[in-house]
Amino acid sequence: MRQGSAVPSMTSRERVLASLKRAPVDRTPVCNPTSVATVELMDLVDANFPLANRDPELMARLAATSHTELGFDSIMPVFSIIQESSALGCKMQWEQKDNWPTVRMREPIWEDVDDIRIPNDFLLHPDMACVIEAIRLLRREFGDEVAIIGKTMGPWTLGYHCFGVEPFLLMSLDDPGKTKLALDRMKEATIIFGLAQIEAGADALTVPDHATGDLVSADYYRRFLKDLHIEFVERLPVPLILHICGRTVDRMGYIAETGIAAFHFDSKNAPAESMAVMDERVSLVGNINNPETLFAKGPEDVRREVYANLDAGVQAVGPECAIPLQTSVENLREIPLAVRDWHAEHGLAR
Amino acid sequence: MPALSDIANAVIRDEIEEFLERPDEIERNVALFAAMRPAMQDIAAALIEGDNHTVDALTARALEDGTEALEIMDDGLIAGMGIVGIKFRENFIFVPEVLACARAMKAGMAHIEPILSASGVEPAGTVIMGTVKGDLHDIGKNLCIMMLSGAGFEVIDLGVDTSEDEFIAALEEHEAPIMGMSALLTTTMPNMGKTIEALIDADLRDDVMVMVGGAPVTQEFADDMGADGYGKDALSCVALAKKLMEEHGQAGR
Numbered sequence: 026m027r028q029g030s031a032v033p034s035m036t037s038r039e040r041v042l043a044s045l046k047r048a049p050v051d052r053t054p055v056c057n058p059t060s061v062a063t064v065e066l067m068d069l070v071d072a073n074f075p076l077a078n079r080d081p082e083l084m085a086r087l088a089a090t091s092h093t094e095l096g097f098d099s100i101m102p103v104f105s106i107i108q109e110s111s112a113l114g115c116k117m118q119w120e121q122k123d124n125w126p127t128v129r130m131r132e133p134i135w136e137d138v139d140d141i142r143i144p145n146d147f148l149l150h151p152d153m154a155c156v157i158e159a160i161r162l163l164r165r166e167f168g169d170e171v172a173i174i175g176k177t178m179g180p181w182t183l184g185y186h187c188f189g190v191e192p193f194l195l196m197s198l199d200d201p202g203k204t205k206l207a208l209d210r211m212k213e214a215t216i217i218f219g220l221a222q223i224e225a226g227a228d229a230l231t232v233p234d235h236a237t238g239d240l241v242s243a244d245y246y247r248r249f250l251k252d253l254h255i256e257f258v259e260r261l262p263v264p265l266i267l268h269i270c271g272r273t274v275d276r277m278g279y280i281a282e283t284g285i286a287a288f289h290f291d292s293k294n295a296p297a298e299s300m301a302v303m304d305e306r307v308s309l310v311g312n313i314n315n316p317e318t319l320f321a322k323g324p325e326d327v328r329r330e331v332y333a334n335l336d337a338g339v340q341a342v343g344p345e346c347a348i349p350l351q352t353s354v355e356n357l358r359e360i361p362l363a364v365r366d367w368h369a370e371h372g373l374a375r
Numbered sequence: 376m377p378a379l380s381d382i383a384n385a386v387i388r389d390e391i392e393e394f395l396e397r398p399d400e401i402e403r404n405v406a407l408f409a410a411m412r413p414a415m416q417d418i419a420a421a422l423i424e425g426d427n428h429t430v431d432a433l434t435a436r437a438l439e440d441g442t443e444a445l446e447i448m449d450d451g452l453i454a455g456m457g458i459v460g461i462k463f464r465e466n467f468i469f470v471p472e473v474l475a476c477a478r479a480m481k482a483g484m485a486h487i488e489p490i491l492s493a494s495g496v497e498p499a500g501t502v503i504m505g506t507v508k509g510d511l512h513d514i515g516k517n518l519c520i521m522m523l524s525g526a527g528f529e530v531i532d533l534g535v536d537t538s539e540d541e542f543i544a545a546l547e548e549h550e551a552p553i554m555g556m557s558a559l560l561t562t563t564m565p566n567m568g569k570t571i572e573a574l575i576d577a578d579l580r581d582d583v584m585v586m587v588g589g590a591p592v593t594q595e596f597a598d599d600m601g602a603d604g605y606g607k608d609a610l611s612c613v614a615l616a617k618k619l620m621e622e623h624g625q626a627g628r
């Protein structure tokens with residue numbers, strides 16, 4: 026038991042950072058390591074996609090709504106997973122207000138390891154500078170009150186974007202040595218962007234690296250990524266939140282051996298089973314279902330899933346991944362409300 | 376009843392013994408491969424191992440030896456992919472391995488397809504396939520298309536990022552009885568429901584059977600949005616397409 030009335034009242038920032046260390050908290054924080062941007066929130070603060078992904082002031086304004094309008098304990102300004110890929114030269118589809126920007130992975134920019142180039146002015150690219158400036162703006166506005174979480178893509182995901190998903194996965198099978206070399210070169214992009222966000226004021230970093238059980242085996246995670254994630258923990262001096270969508274419980278044991286602070290997990294993994302595998306070695310953040318619950322159902326269903334996570338002892342509650350843009354604000358607001366109610370009902374007990 | 380030892384190819388025997396667990400699937404595959412010529416078993420074995428060069432060479436040789444293209448496709452390629460599909464479904468293998476097998480199948484189909492096209496075999500049905508608007512992922516969809524094509528369906532591939540209007544235009548042009556939608560992202564899954572609503576608005580919903588799939592998609596989600604069927608993987612997609620055709624009295628070959 027690590028929480029309850031014995032713990033003095035905390036700020037949102039203190040609460041999130043404590044939860045990432047599995048330290049005592051006054052209540053479980055509500056956290057969004059990926060994105061809770063919605064069309065409704067865009068309208069509310071007049072900060073619309075696609076521009077809110079490219080203009081630091083709009084990015085910060087839309088990101089802040091997760092705290093000011095929804096009552097979450099963290100703010101995540103990086104809504105998508107494409108900033109670095111844009112800076113690396115991938116062809117982009119910025120889309121409209123009601124759709125996510127995305128990388129045209131069918132038009133890859135690299136074919137071989139020797140093609141990998143991280144430009145010297147990587148951080149000066151407008152889509153990188155936008156994130157860094159948005160974090161500065163948010164830190165200035167919210168001071169020490171709210172946890173500002175940055176996001177830097179892991180090399181496996183960059184591989185999908187830059188080589189194309191199919192060529193990258195085939196390379197991993199045909200030539201594992203070459204794939205490891207490619208990952209080793211791409212990891213520098215993760216480090217460079219991560220350090221820049223820490224310098225700008227990020228309290229923690231989400232590292233999406235989509236080695237999901239829907240695509241690759243747990244052994245793939247062990248062979249290709251585990252050591253790189255250990256290196257990220259060593260070189261990025263803030264708590265890291267690894268994000269992998271889909272089925273992951275089969276690789277959580279390996280993830281727990283990396284020293285990473287937290288794992289943002291998907292609703293395909295049962296909270297209690299995931300907690301048992303992590304065994305207090307890594308904090309879990311999640312795992313309210315997006316498409317079926319947050320998007321398509323009502324507050325009562327959201328509340329049920331929040332309670333299931335809290336009953337299991339999950340350290341921070343939030344959506345499983347970036348939410349559909351048409352998700353209702355009412356459902357998102359239900360998450361912090363349900364967390365408070367659960368604590369009111371359970372007091373110290375867990 | 377045929378026994379495992381009746382299968383000449385050792386790789387096939389090992390695959391069935393090691394990876395197949397359901398009695399009905401073991402029985403069906405033992406019977407299937409035991410009745411097959413050894414040369415076809417060799418093609419299937421190379422495909423299961425993801426060896427596209429060997430599949431390419433063996434397919435070419437089999438055709439030279441006078442084996443019918445349809446026999447090579449059904450016995451060597453499709454039967455091999457059947458084992459691959461089961462291994463994928465049961466998490467013995469994952470997408471990279473399936474992609475390698477698909478690459479091997481394509482190597483064989485490159486010889487077979489021109490012959491089948493020229494022979495004018497009636498397709499089992501026509502299927503419109505696309506990844507929904509805002510989603511650029513297509514591995515799953517492409518595997519489904521490959522398996523559907525192998526099963527005799529004519530497939531119209533609309534690619535990725537397919538708008539409601541593009542689905543509707545394709546349905547009107549091809550008058551296909553089945554439409555398949557794929558999504559990999561939880562953020563784009565709702566566009567499946569939007570597309571179904573657009574079909575209703577266009578007065579086309581009663582003319583087409585809609586099947587959906589993709590890593591985050593579930594049967595519950597499919598039911599909620601009003602799809603006619605959900606396929607968990609490429610094998611299920613083919614079974615579903617056949618079932619939908621039968622239910623609507625349109626079964627082909």
